[in-house]
Amino acid sequence: MPLTSGISEVDTLLGGGIHTGSSTLILGPAxxxxxxxxxxYVCAAVARGERAAMFIFDEELGLLLDRTRVMGFDLEAKRGSGQLVIEQIDAAELSPxxxxxxxRSVVDDLQAKTVVIDSLNGYQAAMPEGGALILHIHELLQYLNRQGAATFVTVAQHGLLGDNIRAPVDVTYLADTVILLRYFEAMGQMRRAISVMKKRTGPHEDTIREYSIRNGGLRVGEPLREFQGVLRGIPTLVGEKTAL
Ligand SMILES: Nc1ncnc2c1ncn2[C@@H]1O[C@H](COP(=O)(O)OP(=O)(O)OP(=O)(O)O)[C@@H](O)[C@H]1O
Ligand SMILES: [Mg+2]
Structure with a gap:
């Protein structure tokens, strides 16, 4: 049974969901x-009665808890119930x-089946040479896969729109699934799109869907069929405009 996200459009995009024992890279600009x-995914896991662990590099924990509360994610309550562990990692203090x-020890102790590493950019900042990061991540993801966990790793890409977007570290070949987030400009607005770049464990949609972030959370729409060039960031309208 694949793991679902709690957003049916995301699950459909992913051909039903994410497989346990697999790793997912979430890529996108800042x-x-x-x-x-x-x-x-963490909240969906906890809602199913499972346990989850998050390792955050970039953000102050209090701020993360506050800003996600208005989105409808009550991470604090989930921590209180013992189903969720959030570790704030200072890249300057821990070696890779x-x-x-x-x-490994947090995931083993908790028996966590959903693991988040947010972000690899933060992890990379702790690495004296880039090459070793890939080895460490490879080994860690393999370990977590063997434990039957679904691991989500985020990477912030530099650049905003178009062809100049680059990731500081290419781990797309290590991850079993790659989810791509993009900004695009249309009708004088910055909009967002999600697509699945690859999924080793099974079929997935090859569509591009628009999503929005608002108080109350993430909302994902139907496939964008009216635009051409969304992934390049400046699409042209080739059909009737759809509102999300
Ligand atoms: N209440 C809200 N209403 C609308 N948009 C919001 C709201 N809260 C956050 N956002 C949007 O969500 C974005 C932050 O989402 P998130 O932290 O997941 O991004 P990220 O890709 O992880 O960013 P970074 O690369 O900085 O880590 C903000 O840039 C903002 O545009
Ligand atoms: Mg982030």
Whole structure:
């Protein structure tokens, strides 16, 4: 049974959901919603009665709890129930090896089946040489896969629109599934789109769907069929305009 997100459109996009024992990379420019999508999976896991662990590098924990509360994610209550552990990691204080050890011990103790590492950019900041990061991450993801966990890793890409978007570290080939988040400009607005770049464990939609972030959470629409060039960031309208 694949793991669902709590948003039926996201599950449909992913061909039914994410498989346990697999890793998912959430890629996108700053502010697109990478953390929120990973938190969406954490909350869905806890709602199913499962346990989840989050390792956050970039954000102050109190701020994360506050800002996600208005989105409808009550992470604090989930921590209180013992189903969720959130570890704030200071990249300057932990070596990559120590971090990997910490993740393994937290996940093993908690028997967590959903694991979030947000973000790899933060992890990379702790690495003296880039190459070793790939090895550490590879080993860690393999371990978590063997434990039957679904692991979500976020990577912030540099650049905003179009062809100049680059990830500081390419781990797309390590992850079993890659979810791509993009901004696009249309009708004088910055809008957001989600698509699935790859999924090793099964079929998925090859559509691009618009999503929005608002108080109350993430909302994902039907496939965008009226636009051409969404992934390049400046699409042209080729059909009738649809509102989300
Ligand atoms: N209440 C809200 N209403 C509308 N939009 C919101 C709201 N709260 C947050 N956002 C949007 O969500 C974005 C943050 O989402 P999230 O933290 O998941 O992004 P991210 O991709 O993880 O960012 P970063 O790369 O900085 O880590 C903000 O940039 C903002 O545009
Ligand atoms: Mg984030």
């Amino acid at each position: 502010g697109t919603g990478k953390s929120l999508f990973s938190i969406q 090896g120590e971090f990997a050890h910490k993740v």
